[in-house]
Amino acid sequence: MSPTPALRGKHIVLGLSGGIACYKAAELARALGRAGASVQVVMTEAAERFITPMTMQALTGRPVFTSTWDAREASAMPHIALGREADAVVVAPASADFIARLAQGRADELLSLLCLARPAAACPLLVAPAMNREMWAHPATQRNVAQIIADGAVVLGPAAGDQACGEVGEGRMLEAQELCDAVEAAFQPKWLAGRSLLVTAGPTYEAIDPVRGITNRSSGKMGFAVARAAAEAGARVTLVAGPVHLATPQGVRRIDVRSAEQMLAAVLPEAPQHEIFVATAAVADWRPARHTEHKVKKDGSGRAPALELTENPDILATVARLPMGQRPWCVGFAAESQDLVRHARDKLVRKGVPLIVANLGPATFDRDDNVLVLVDAQGERELPGADKLTLARLLVQEIAARAPSAAA
Numbered sequence: 001m002s003p004t005p006a007l008r009g010k011h012i013v014l015g016l017s018g019g020i021a022c023y024k025a026a027e028l029a030r031a032l033g034r035a036g037a038s039v040q041v042v043m044t045e046a047a048e049r050f051i052t053p054m055t056m057q058a059l060t061g062r063p064v065f066t067s068t069w070d071a072r073e074a075s076a077m078p079h080i081a082l083g084r085e086a087d088a089v090v091v092a093p094a095s096a097d098f099i100a101r102l103a104q105g106r107a108d109e110l111l112s113l114l115c116l117a118r119p120a121a122a123c124p125l126l127v128a129p130a131m132n133r134e135m136w137a138h139p140a141t142q143r144n145v146a147q148i149i150a151d152g153a154v155v156l157g158p159a160a161g162d163q164a165c166g167e168v169g170e171g172r173m174l175e176a177q178e179l180c181d182a183v184e185a186a187f188q189p190k191w192l193a194g195r196s197l198l199v200t201a202g203p204t205y206e207a208i209d210p211v212r213g214i215t216n217r218s219s220g221k222m223g224f225a226v227a228r229a230a231a232e233a234g235a236r237v238t239l240v241a242g243p244v245h246l247a248t249p250q251g252v253r254r255i256d257v258r259s260a261e262q263m264l265a266a267v268l269p270e271a272p273q274h275e276i277f278v279a280t281a282a283v284a285d286w287r288p289a290r291h292t293e294h295k296v297k298k299d300g301s302g303r304a305p306a307l308e309l310t311e312n313p314d315i316l317a318t319v320a321r322l323p324m325g326q327r328p329w330c331v332g333f334a335a336e337s338q339d340l341v342r343h344a345r346d347k348l349v350r351k352g353v354p355l356i357v358a359n360l361g362p363a364t365f366d367r368d369d370n371v372l373v374l375v376d377a378q379g380e381r382e383l384p385g386a387d388k389l390t391l392a393r394l395l396v397q398e399i400a401a402r403a404p405s406a407a408a
């Protein structure tokens with residue numbers, strides 16, 4: 001099942017100011033289009049030195065605006081018309097000079113003029129800085145960035161790394177997909193604003209010797225989707241991840257672990273610091289009773305060596321038993337191969353948690369889609385088949401409605 005186009009029906013003004021990162025804006029225009037948005041590009045004169053309006057027109061299917069004096073708008077006021085049509089204005093790349101212009105409220109060219117003239121309450125401004133690391137670190141730029149944030153802009157990045165100028169440092173524009181994800185996030189309702197959520201994800205790996213181990217089938221995708229959806233919904237999110245190859249969602253703090261014991265050790269000090277705990281991890285139920293320092297060799301007898309196992313701690317049940325005041329509101333997952341609701345209800349009681357999210361494990365491993373059944377004391381509710389991010393967003397909404405707020 002392909003993901004629901006999260007930006008369907010949204011109209012984005014994509015503004016380009018001057019910088020080599022303009023080449024990434026071409027990719028961003030495509031990513032926004034793939035996510036369902038219509039994209040209107042506006043370029044400064046400096047941006048035209050780096051990429052042609054023709055390229056951006058071909059990618060978006062719309063002629064590009066570059067001048068305040070463009071007569072194509074019937075009203076002859078493109079700075080007003082473009083801003084009124086837009087659901088968001090995204091400036092990527094935003095040069096040091098352009099950020100300075102925003103901070104001052106300048107209006108002598110089309111892009112800064114339309115940023116100033118847009119209806120700010122209805123049309124968020126997202127700004128993706130891109131510049132040399134010295135320019136980014138300069139107090140003048142930092143002052144300007146602080147000013148535009150205070151004025152309501154959302155600043156995305158920048159990232160650290162190799163720069164076009166050959167230097168290494170902070171100032172690189174985020175990648176196109178990261179920016180597209182951030183635009184999606186800007187449109188998500190803030191169900192968890194001011195709240196905090198801890199999530200475990202992925203499998204655990206229990207070493208037998210240095211080259212072999214026991215693990216569970218789990219891609220970590222559902223847990224990472226929950227972390228992303230919670231962050232998009234405004235929560236402070238900590239993600240404790242077993243061994244998976246997945247990128248950390250933006251704005252999420254990640255702690256990597258390998259074994260169940262390491263996962264428990266990471267979770268225990270974090271649990272009292274969070275209001276909500278979501279255990280999506282497929283924790284290995286057992287680990288080898290003894291860890292062997294060197295590789296276990298065949299002895300030529302044809303017999304396999306005896307493997308004694310010992311049970312792992314139950315992380316969810318341990319957190320659910322923490323004393324009041326230290327215990328977050330707990331959500332468990334149940335991956336079953338049959339009798340979904342019966343097993344889920346059994347886990348609800350056995351683990352002492354208010355909500356279990358059940359899914360058929362073998363049907364969802366490694367896949368991007370899933371069906372979830374929410375089981376609590378009141379009954380059952382199915383979240384019908386969808387991609388994992390869509391389901392995670394619905395789940396976050398359900399959790400927000402059920403979990404009592406510390407502030408309440």
Ligand code: CTP
Nearest residue numbers: 279280281283312313314315316332333334335
């Ligand atoms: N869980 C956990 N620690 C464990 C085992 C499970 O935190 N040692 C959590 C999982 O993250 C999940 C829930 O408990 O939220 C249920 O996990 P699941 O593997 O479905 O159930 P088990 O408790 O392992 O029970 P069984 O193997 O009998 O299905």
